[in-house]
Amino acid sequence: MKIIYVHKLVLFTASRVIVLRNFVVRSYREGDEDIWLHIVNESFKACPGYEPRVLSDFLRWKSSPYFDEKGLFFAQVDKAIVGTIAAMPLKYLAKKKGRITDLAVLPPYQRKGIGSALLEAGLNYLKREGMKEVEAWCWNFPAYLNFYKKHAFKPVRRHLAIYWDLTKPLPKLTVNREVDVKKATIVDIEVLAELASKAYLPYWDWWYEDYGGTEKVRENWRKRVKDELERGYAYFIAYIEGKPIGFSAAQINKKLIEEKGVKLGTLWAGVAVLPEYRRKHIGSRLLREALTFLKKKGMEKAMVGTFSYLHSHTPAVNLYLKSGGTITQEFVSMKKLL
Numbered sequence: 001m002k003i004i005y006v007h008k009l010v011l012f013t014a015s016r017v018i019v020l021r022n023f024v025v026r027s028y029r030e031g032d033e034d035i036w037l038h039i040v041n042e043s044f045k046a047c048p049g050y051e052p053r054v055l056s057d058f059l060r061w062k063s064s065p066y067f068d069e070k071g072l073f074f075a076q077v078d079k080a081i082v083g084t085i086a087a088m089p090l091k092y093l094a095k096k097k098g099r100i101t102d103l104a105v106l107p108p109y110q111r112k113g114i115g116s117a118l119l120e121a122g123l124n125y126l127k128r129e130g131m132k133e134v135e136a137w138c139w140n141f142p143a144y145l146n147f148y149k150k151h152a153f154k155p156v157r158r159h160l161a162i163y164w165d166l167t168k169p170l171p172k173l174t175v176n177r178e179v180d181v182k183k184a185t186i187v188d189i190e191v192l193a194e195l196a197s198k199a200y201l202p203y204w205d206w207w208y209e210d211y212g213g214t215e216k217v218r219e220n221w222r223k224r225v226k227d228e229l230e231r232g233y234a235y236f237i238a239y240i241e242g243k244p245i246g247f248s249a250a251q252i253n254k255k256l257i258e259e260k261g262v263k264l265g266t267l268w269a270g271v272a273v274l275p276e277y278r279r280k281h282i283g284s285r286l287l288r289e290a291l292t293f294l295k296k297k298g299m300e301k302a303m304v305g306t307f308s309y310l311h312s313h314t315p316a317v318n319l320y321l322k323s324g325g326t327i328t329q330e331f332v333s334m335k336k337l338l
Contacts, residue, residue, distance in 0.1 A: 023082075023114065025121045028072040033058050035074070035081045043104035047139040049161070049329035056259040065092075071129075073121045075105070075114045082109040087122030089129040094212030098126035098338075100136040103144075119151060126338060133337050140330040153334035157206075157307050161329035162320045164302040166265075166295045170324040175285040184235035184247070186226070191244050192235060193222040199246055199272035203314050204307075236289040238273070238282055246273035248286035250293045250302075265294035267304040270316055283319050291323075 037053055044050045061067050068088050075083035083105035089098045100122050105114050126134055136153055138144040145155070164170065184192060197218035200207065211217050228251070229235065238246040249269040257263055267290050271283045294302050304325070308317045310332075321327070 023075060023077040023117075025073050025075050025117050028069040028074070032072075032074060032081070033062075036072075036084055039081070039084050039106055040102055040104045042106055044139065047141050047144075050139075054260070071122065071125050073118055073125075075109075075118055077109065077114075082106045083114045083118050085118040085122045087125045087134075089126055089131050090210075091129075093210045094216060095210055096130055096132040097210065098129065098131035098134045100126075100134055103136070103138070103147075115147060116151070123338065131338055133335060136334040136336070137331050138334060140332050145332060145334075148334045151336070153336045155310055156333045156335050158310060159305065159307050159331040159333060160317065160327050162304050162306065162317070162325040163328045164291060164323070164325050165300070166291065166302055167300050168324075170288075170291060171322065173284040173288065173323055174281045175288060176281040177285075178240065179245075179282055179285050180239045181236050181285060181289050182239065184225075184229065184237050186229050188235070188237060189222055189225050189229070191237060192225045192247060193218045195237075195244055195247050195272065195274070196221040196269075199274050201275060203316070234290070234293055235269075236286055236293075238286055240277070245277045246271070246282055246286055248272070248290040250290040252294070252297055252299065263298060263300040265297065265299035265302045267291075267294075267302060270304050270306055271319065278315070283316070284323065287319065287323055 033055060036058060037055065041052045045052070066088060068086075071087035071089070073085050073087070074081050083103075085103045086101045087098060088101070100119070103115060103118060103122075105118070123134060135156075136148050137159065138148055140158060149155075197214040208214060208217055211220060225235070228249075233252075234250045236248050236250075237244050247269070248267065248271045251266045251268050253264075253266065267287075271286045271290075273282050273286070291302055304320060306314070306316055306320070308314050313321070
């Protein structure tokens with residue numbers, strides 16, 4: 001079922017004469033891909049670190065479990081499509097939580113109520129899907145932050161994309177040489193799942209809560225690790241006297257490399273060390289293993305997505321920056337009860 005909302009658009013001419021025109025907010029239709037790309041690229045290009053999206057980005061999203069065509073809305077003025085928003089019920093979480101992303105309006109149509117109408121459509125959709133709270137991801141850019149604050153969203157944390165240039169020598173870090181680091185195999189699924197259920201605490205406590213606690217995290221990781229090891233992704237486990245105490249992971253997306261020609265590897269799981277073994281230079285050892293693996297595989301860049309507090313960095317972010325990483329993109333998650 002296609003969802004359509006009808007609104008009035010108020011425009012001001014140079015002579016201050018008000019012109020009223022109808023505009024509609026409707027859900028996704030096949031063929032909207034190119035206009036979606038045009039809207040987000042034109043709207044976000046002023047945001048620091050924004051990289052223009054291409055059709056393969058949209059198609060990859062569309063084929064993923066995270067795409068919801070009923071929650072992808074477009075604003076249309078006459079025959080022109082001028083804005084978009086994505087509202088996703090996160091039904092894989094234990095909490096009844098939805099997410100808003102990619103709220104974008106073409107510059108000539110901004111500050112005319114279209115963004116608010118798109119947000120209203122997204123929130124109404126999440127309510128109908130039974131969500132009780134919503135998290136909006138927006139660029140850490142004043143115009144976007146102020147918009148969400150005006151709509152009663154409260155900032156919670158920052159989400160960062162940190163990149164390394166692997167064509168250059170990385171800073172030398174102190175590493176713990178008493179640690180034995182081994183590349184994981186399929187027999188290490190339970191070891192990695194057990195580590196993941198503990199090694200991100202206490203900093204990622206909100207993440208554990210979203211998934212329903214440590215046992216649920218363990219269960220989810222058990223499935224994910226099995227799938228990724230079978231596809232050739234690399235995990236590195238740190239041991240002290242035979243006890244597993246932490247891990248890192250490195251991923252190479254060959255399809256993305258073919259599509260964009262960017263030799264980029266991802267440290268999608270970051271570096272995780274059990275709380276009682278931190279501050280012993282084990283994280284730096286695991287990070288070096290992952291970055292070295294990607295560099296030997298011919299990658300020219302590496303990236304990790306992580307979070308930080310609103311006004312300070314987590315220890316993991318400090319490690320990434322000290323190791324030569326650079327923050328290139330920054331988002332803020334904003335929350336609101338529905």
